[in-house]
Amino acid sequence: MHEFKNFINGEFVTTASGKTFENRNPVDNSLLGLVHEAGQPEVDAAVKAAKAAMQGPWGKMTQAQRIALLDKVANRINERFDEFLDAECKDTGKPHKIASHIDIPRGAANFKAFSETLANHPTEAFKLDTPDGRGALNYGHRTPKGVIAVISPWNLPLLLMTWKVGPALACGNTVVVKPSEETPATATLLGEVMNECGVPKGVYNVVHGFGPDSAGAYLTEHPGVNAITFTGETRTGEIIMRAASVGLRNISLECGGKNPGIVFADCDMDKAIEGTMRSAFVNCGQVCLGTERVYVERPIFDEFVQRLKEGVEKLKLGVPEDPEVDFGPLVSQEHKEKVLSYYRLAVEEGATVVTGGGVPEMGDALNAGAWVEPTIWTGLPDDARVVREEVFGPCCHIRPFDTEEEVIELANDTKYGLSAAIWTENSARASRVAEAMEVGICWVNSWFLRDLRTAFGGAKESGIGREGGVHGLEFYTELKNVCIKL
Numbered sequence: 001m002h003e004f005k006n007f008i009n010g011e012f013v014t015t016a017s018g019k020t021f022e023n024r025n026p027v028d029n030s031l032l033g034l035v036h037e038a039g040q041p042e043v044d045a046a047v048k049a050a051k052a053a054m055q056g057p058w059g060k061m062t063q064a065q066r067i068a069l070l071d072k073v074a075n076r077i078n079e080r081f082d083e084f085l086d087a088e089c090k091d092t093g094k095p096h097k098i099a100s101h102i103d104i105p106r107g108a109a110n111f112k113a114f115s116e117t118l119a120n121h122p123t124e125a126f127k128l129d130t131p132d133g134r135g136a137l138n139y140g141h142r143t144p145k146g147v148i149a150v151i152s153p154w155n156l157p158l159l160l161m162t163w164k165v166g167p168a169l170a171c172g173n174t175v176v177v178k179p180s181e182e183t184p185a186t187a188t189l190l191g192e193v194m195n196e197c198g199v200p201k202g203v204y205n206v207v208h209g210f211g212p213d214s215a216g217a218y219l220t221e222h223p224g225v226n227a228i229t230f231t232g233e234t235r236t237g238e239i240i241m242r243a244a245s246v247g248l249r250n251i252s253l254e255c256g257g258k259n260p261g262i263v264f265a266d267c268d269m270d271k272a273i274e275g276t277m278r279s280a281f282v283n284c285g286q287v288c289l290g291t292e293r294v295y296v297e298r299p300i301f302d303e304f305v306q307r308l309k310e311g312v313e314k315l316k317l318g319v320p321e322d323p324e325v326d327f328g329p330l331v332s333q334e335h336k337e338k339v340l341s342y343y344r345l346a347v348e349e350g351a352t353v354v355t356g357g358g359v360p361e362m363g364d365a366l367n368a369g370a371w372v373e374p375t376i377w378t379g380l381p382d383d384a385r386v387v388r389e390e391v392f393g394p395c396c397h398i399r400p401f402d403t404e405e406e407v408i409e410l411a412n413d414t415k416y417g418l419s420a421a422i423w424t425e426n427s428a429r430a431s432r433v434a435e436a437m438e439v440g441i442c443w444v445n446s447w448f449l450r451d452l453r454t455a456f457g458g459a460k461e462s463g464i465g466r467e468g469g470v471h472g473l474e475f476y477t478e479l480k481n482v483c484i485k486l
């Protein structure tokens, strides 16, 4: 039986309590192995190891030495690409075609992206005139925050975890990672890579478990943690924010969304269809930036709905290792039940089911998996729960609109504010509507096109703070001003 162990102070360890929980493959619900659930003792040991590492060789490294080491980590992930790909796709059920182009390459790139940013980012300095004419020199000096708690979700497990670990380590911090209970594999495998690359013990630690009364809560409530970065549901973000308030620990929250896609009649329809197919259905709809609300200008509404339906019905469902497959299962039976409850609710709220709405017949070997049909709805009122609540599945509701003012109001009528996608060939309109979106990220004639130097994060209930490029510096470092009287 495979075991997913905690990784503490450079060693793979089980737990004092002996508690384990099952990790299952969502493709067929087969047992992948047992995960060792970290208790308070293991979380204490991980935080202690991370703190000690700050005083050891890691804390004495120059930024250039850290950057060189993280470059090795990125290269080693790429050398062990197939192992990471296999581990990620077994944990999530996602097609190799997706994980080999998104999850694993970005999982490695996140260690390189911040290194370049840090190496080239200037430090501020000011010359102050003083009455005696000799003046004073002020300069900013950044130091690591210390031990960073990293709490990550199950939809893009390696990518979203290293999106935090990369900058944290590049800035000289150490980390204790609590991956999702659904997806322990790649965070554990990264422990091997850290050892192989000579990253000092205690710099990278992994504790497995759940949230409340488990490793997640023990970690965010631990007084030895200096800052907490979290990606997950908004409700969870609120709980973590309360935990962080004790001891005034800084937080970075990347939370849920109910993202609009806005398709104007003057769009390039091929681009809009291709982009919406990805934004609504890639990763089985389990992408926080995904488009669950699509607004289409009335003259092209019928054509758009028909063409998206045709695209959905061409999606190939199947096992991850099939190179033709572009659509896998949801991450778990539990999430499948949640998404199916919204499929039922949509019909109760009066939706027209354009396509999907149920469970596909996958054959005996796979029917025990977390499979649902990709689904399109029309005809729901704007206050329908399916239009207002994040489903986080392969589904979207399409609604016609008539004016720019109307669609801006519709798009912004949500408690979330993560992303938006706008499809129009009119650049003035693109800029005008994008700037009117109450979100953190707005794509025009594209979706999930990522420049890692840009600010990434959500507005309203989609998050707090920005990560990416220099924006992560404010979270991952303390900035001191030094004033020298000349």
Ligand SMILES: NC(=O)c1ccc[n+]([C@@H]2O[C@H](COP(=O)([O-])OP(=O)(O)OC[C@H]3O[C@@H](n4cnc5c(N)ncnc54)[C@H](O)[C@@H]3O)[C@@H](O)[C@H]2O)c1
Residues within 6 Å of the ligand: 151, 152, 153, 154, 155, 156, 160, 178, 179, 180, 181, 209, 210, 211, 212, 215, 216, 217, 220, 231, 232, 233, 234, 236, 237, 239, 240, 254, 255, 256, 257, 287, 288, 390, 392, 418, 458, 462, 463
């Ligand atoms: N904004 C983004 O960048 C982004 C990216 C991916 C996913 N998400 C959001 O994440 C959600 C799906 O992911 P999920 O189901 O893993 O989210 P979740 O909030 O259930 O869990 C996320 C992580 O938090 C941990 N956790 C749960 N309760 C906790 C607690 N009380 N204390 C400490 N840790 C706790 C979980 O174990 C997991 O590791 C969706 O809402 C999606 O929109 C947002």
Ligand SMILES: O=C/C=C/C=C(\O)C(=O)O
Residues within 6 Å of the ligand: 155, 156, 160, 163, 286, 287, 288, 289, 450, 456
């Ligand atoms: O599901 C959410 C995806 C988040 C993506 C990123 O954080 C990224 O591309 O850096």
